[in-house]
Amino acid sequence: IGKTYILDTINAFFNKQFYFFRELDYEKISFIFEDNVQWDINNIENDEDSFLRIVSTENDETIKIPFDELINLSSIDLRRKANLIYRNVPHIERINPRLYYDTEENKQLENNELVAKYHEALELAEKRLKEILGKNVPTFYERLEKNSVYLIGAHRIYNFRSNELRRGFHEENYETQSIEKIQDYAAELKVQIQDVETSYSKVAANLDESFPYRLIQLIREGNRIEENGDSVNEEIIEQISRKLLELDERRNSLKEINLLPNEDVESINKEDIKLAEEAINLYIKDSNEKFDIYENLREKITLFLDIINNRFNYKKIAIDKNRGFKFIQNISDQNSKEIPMNKLSSGEKNEFILFFELIFKSREENLVLIDEPEISLHISWQNLFVEDLKRVHELTDIRVLMATHSPDIINTNWDLTNELSGVGNYAE
Numbered sequence: 001i002g003k004t005y006i007l008d009t010i011n012a013f014f015n016k017q018f019y020f021f022r023e024l025d026y027e028k029i030s031f032i033f034e035d036n037v038q039w040d041i042n043n044i045e046n047d048e049d050s051f052l053r054i055v056s057t058e059n060d061e062t063i064k065i066p067f068d069e070l071i072n073l074s075s076i077d078l079r080r081k082a083n084l085i086y087r088n089v090p091h092i093e094r095i096n097p098r099l100y101y102d103t104e105e106n107k108q109l110e111n112n113e114l115v116a117k118y119h120e121a122l123e124l125a126e127k128r129l130k131e132i133l134g135k136n137v138p139t140f141y142e143r144l145e146k147n148s149v150y151l152i153g154a155h156r157i158y159n160f161r162s163n164e165l166r167r168g169f170h171e172e173n174y175e176t177q178s179i180e181k182i183q184d185y186a187a188e189l190k191v192q193i194q195d196v197e198t199s200y201s202k203v204a205a206n207l208d209e210s211f212p213y214r215l216i217q218l219i220r221e222g223n224r225i226e227e228n229g230d231s232v233n234e235e236i237i238e239q240i241s242r243k244l245l246e247l248d249e250r251r252n253s254l255k256e257i258n259l260l261p262n263e264d265v266e267s268i269n270k271e272d273i274k275l276a277e278e279a280i281n282l283y284i285k286d287s288n289e290k291f292d293i294y295e296n297l298r299e300k301i302t303l304f305l306d307i308i309n310n311r312f313n314y315k316k317i318a319i320d321k322n323r324g325f326k327f328i329q330n331i332s333d334q335n336s337k338e339i340p341m342n343k344l345s346s347g348e349k350n351e352f353i354l355f356f357e358l359i360f361k362s363r364e365e366n367l368v369l370i371d372e373p374e375i376s377l378h379i380s381w382q383n384l385f386v387e388d389l390k391r392v393h394e395l396t397d398i399r400v401l402m403a404t405h406s407p408d409i410i411n412t413n414w415d416l417t418n419e420l421s422g423v424g425n426y427a428e
Contacts, residue, residue: 003371003372003403003404003420004154004371004372004403006403006420007151007369007371007401007403008020008104008105008151009021009024009029010149010367010369010401011149011151011369013029013031013041014144014147014148014149014367015149016144017117017118018052018065018067019067019116019117020117021041021043021052022043022050022052022067024043026042026043027042028040028041028042029041029042033143033147036057037056037057037058037143038056038057039054039055039056039057039140040054040055041053041054044064049066050066050067050068051064051065051066051067052064052065052067054140056139056140058139058140058143059139061139061140063140081115082100082111082114082115085114085115085118086100086114089118091103091104091153092109092114092118095108098110098111099111100114102114103153103155103158104151104153104155106155146366147366147367148366148367149366149367149368149369150357150361150362150367150368150369151368151369151371152354152357152358152362152368152369152370152371153371154371154372154375156181156350156353156354156357156375157180157181157346157349157350157353158179158180158181180341180342180349181353182341182344182349182352182353183341185324185352185353185356185360186323186324186325186341187324188324188360188361189319189324189325189360190321190322190323190324192297192360193259193297193319193321193324194321196259196293196294196297197321199293200290200293200294203289203290203293204290207286207289207290208286211282211286214282215278215279215282218278218281218282219278236277237270237273237274240273240277240280240281240284241270241273243284244267244268244280244284247284247287247288247291248265248267250287250288250291251265251287251291253298253302254291254294254298257298257301257302257305257319258318258319258320258321259294259297259298259301259319259321268280299395300359300360300395300396301319303359303391303392303395304355304356304359304360305317305319307355307388307391308351308352308355310384311348311351311381311384312348314329314330315327315328315329315330315339316328316330317352326338327339327340327341327344345376346376347376347377347378347381349376350375350376350377351377351381354370354373355388355392358389358392358396358398358400359392359395359396362396362398366398366399367398367399367400367401368398368399368400368401369400369401369402369403370400370401370402370403371402371403372403372404372405373385373402373404373409374404374405374406374408374409379408382406382408382409382411383408383411385409385411386409386410386411386413386416387411
């Protein structure tokens with residue numbers, strides 16, 4: 001019994017890392033879904049055959065995944081295939097051309113070990129797997145694809161990379177560097193912001209170009225405020241005024257997190273509305289359409305900043321479009337300075353990485369696995385964790401399975417827990 005191994009097992013199966021099970025000492029694993037479909041998994045090893053067997057109650061399907069199919073790779077192309085895996089599997093870092101580092105399992109792998117374990121990440125292996133599973137057992141493969149899993153491991157602060165010192169492929173020509181994930185995540189957020197800005201610019205350009213023609217069309221259709229003599233329909237004026245206030249709130253929320261420049265915008269009063277009701281209505285509609293491009297990212301950044309800044313003392317994180325984010329230390333009300341990312345405490349880094357991955361990296365996953373979220377966290381932060389996790393769930397709709405030693409992480413949420421018992425006992 002091991003909590004980490006249980007998470008690794010779930011992650012390996014639903015990410016199609018089936019070779020994992022050949023080396024796992026177990027009798028049977030059962031996955032039971034919400035609609036009561038059950039998959040029973042076990043290894044079949046004999047003189048004639050060796051495969052992973054999956055028996056599904058859905059349509060009484062039996063799936064056989066031959067282990068030989070997973071490792072039947074040419075030794076001539078071993079280095080090339082290992083390099084392809086390194087490029088396609090995020091938690092694999094290259095130490096040198098013959099040696100890699102698996103950050104999830106915290107161990108080194110030689111070329112042949114890497115290929116044997118992770119070759120299913122390659123396009124060719126994925127294609128072969130579809131041939132094995134897709135033709136004969138389509139309902140199994142469809143369910144496997146639908147139930148995606150994302151693992152946040154216990155070793156989360158560093159990535160390991162290799163730098164080539166000199167040309168050539170000798171082991172001594174390489175050195176391993178540990179790179180803090182925070183630096184990578186700053187670059188990732190910068191790219192996300194740039195992608196949204198690009199989409200915003202395209203939509204804005206199209207709307208601005210067509211604005212005069214759409215405005216003329218509105219006027220021609222007679223969509224104007226009806227007037228009785230010299231009086232104007234005050235109810236419509238009030239309605240437009242409210243829409244302008246709501247638009248200002250959206251604009252200010254984007255300025256607060258530095259997604260829009262903090263420039264003053266002149267207000268439009270009721271007399272202005274009377275002069276150009278059609279133009280202002282169209283302006284409101286277009287502006288909201290532009291701001292919609294930012295909305296998903298704005299919600300995530302706002303939640304992320306609120307969670308992180310609520311924990312950090314005397315410092316805060318701020319969004320920087322050119323760098324992703326930066327950390328500011330408040331020395332006094334009038335004085336502050338930027339803090340290098342590597343100067344954060346291990347607890348601050350762990351908390352930052354946990355919520356960054358939950359909010360920005362696992363948004364499309366059905367199930368997120370977290371191993372020991374309490375690592376390096378102050379008890380007060382542990383007490384907040386599940387409640388903030390619920391806020392993330394409300395935004396992203398992810399589901400989470402955690403393995404923890406800490407009653408402070410659980411706090412008052414004991415109804416959400418299952419205890420792992422000893423060998424021979426099972427936790428539902």
